[in-house]
Amino acid sequence: MSSNVASYRNFDALRQGLTRRKMMDQAFVIIGLTVMLACLLILAILFIDLIRDGSARFGLDFFMNFASRRAERAGILAAWVGTSLIMLVTALCAVPVGVAAAIYLEEYAPKNWFTAIIEINVTNLAGVPSIVYGLLALGLFVYQFGLGQSIAAAGFTLALLILPIVIVATRESIRSVPKAIREAAYGLGATRWEVTKDHVLPYSTGGILTGMILGLSRAIGETAPIITIGALSFIAFLPQSPITSEFPFISFKWLNDPFTAMPIQMFNWVSRPDPEFQANAAAAGAILLGMTLLMNAVAIWIRYRFRKKINW
């Protein structure tokens, strides 16, 4: 220590040490920037390559054709219809349940062991590998509940999968509503549900929407769980139409139909040795990627809009 002090009396040594440390600082800035840009660049190249590989297949035919043995005639009709219907089921299940659970945890739950159990479960479920949800669904929905390998089973599975995402996002946005708003409402005699419904929920709509979209964008790309419940990859028919010409005009028979989905179709094409099908896989991948990125961009935009608009 004393020798250090002594050596620092020598200004040249001090200056040298400073210069060296400052150079290391500069070096790290360059390293950090390079690493970050390299990662982003590699991913950008991969995405551009994907779109280039798939560009030969883009066109109306690709959306309107069923899967086929001939690569240039194979399309994603069954896949995108299946994905849309599954997302519908998923959203209708996950959003009400997730939002309700979040409201309970933030507004109602007393601080006790019961609440703690629910909270621990939500955290843990977020970390469960997605394929385990597939196993749960295979054992529970497909065989115990007898839903079979249907759109309903797939929708419920993905709803359970994104439930933690919806709950966490909703809780965050509920938590950001100031206490004063609640207390003012209570002060006027509102009940707890009235406070929640009329004051807390309207203010947290932005966060809830964001959570819903982020959850669905996760669900739309999930492949493993729906392979596990037994999605077929070669389907040359559509599920029964949800809208019928006879009374009551709405039919739920499509819930029980077998299905395929975008990521499954892509996986099927990727795993074929014939290189012709790689172009189909790339095209399906590019469309899937476009859908997820679009959903995420919308979510980020909504969050930004609502954050700007609300002024406590």
Place this chain on the structure above:
Amino acid sequence: MSAAISTTGISQAALRYRKIRDRVVEAFLVAAGLVAVFTTLAIVAILLIESSAFFEHVSLVEFFTDTMWTPLFADAHYGILPLVAGTLTTTFVALIVAVPLGTTIAIYLSEFAPYQVREIVKPILELLGAVPTVVYGYFALTMVTPVLQWLMPELPGFNMLSAGLVIGLMIVPYVSSVSEDAMRAVPRYMREGSYAMGATRLQTALRVVVPGAFSGLAAAFILGISRAVGETMVVAIAAGMQPNLTFDPREPAATITAYIVQVSLGDLPHGSIGYQSIFAAGLVLMAITLIFNVVGFSLTRKFREAY
């Protein structure tokens, strides 16, 4: 009190109705909260019930010591070790990529990057986290593997190296995003104290901020490990689906998740041993995830810094 009610015009009946409605709503909300609990219970129950049927045929000793996993062959072997080896190898390769890159990016973003850069890069990182994993699988098979084969001509078309590298790249956004949050949570006065002692930004970052945020960094790594262990599509597409007891990433092998996908792609009858085997594999997967999480949690606890 009764006077107040009559002046505001609220009848007792209306008050009672609102109270009852509140009770009913609360019951619904509790039920929604319980869905999470039931999901966990159902996962554990399904995995245990179906694998207990599996373990009636296969002894635990065979399960953990046999070096072959061929439940669908005529000469059936039920040793989980090859699948565990595959899972650990791809995870290890992924971590070698993701931990240094993710931490460097996080340090850069949190301590060095100008405000505008951070505002642009953070949403991009979030976007990257949402890319479907089957797309990453396509990258691994059709783009990364050819490049690796150009570097190492004897590399087979399916290999764990390519799958692991792509998983690593895939989890960099998670690791850097969570690490960055942890580092930003270190209070400003700690940095200012360090600067006042004459430390540079890099010294402050490495000796004050990183140790201060260590529990958060550990959580980020655990998140990364969990994702790598549970990652399915990349390995199913790029690593081959052949169980292979090896820790050499240049070889093809199946992971636990890839095996479950492989079986699900076929049409195994409900109740057959092949059907039960995927639940036993799933149970092992859950156990591995749990072990990493428990270790991570205790690390987080041990190194937690309170300010």
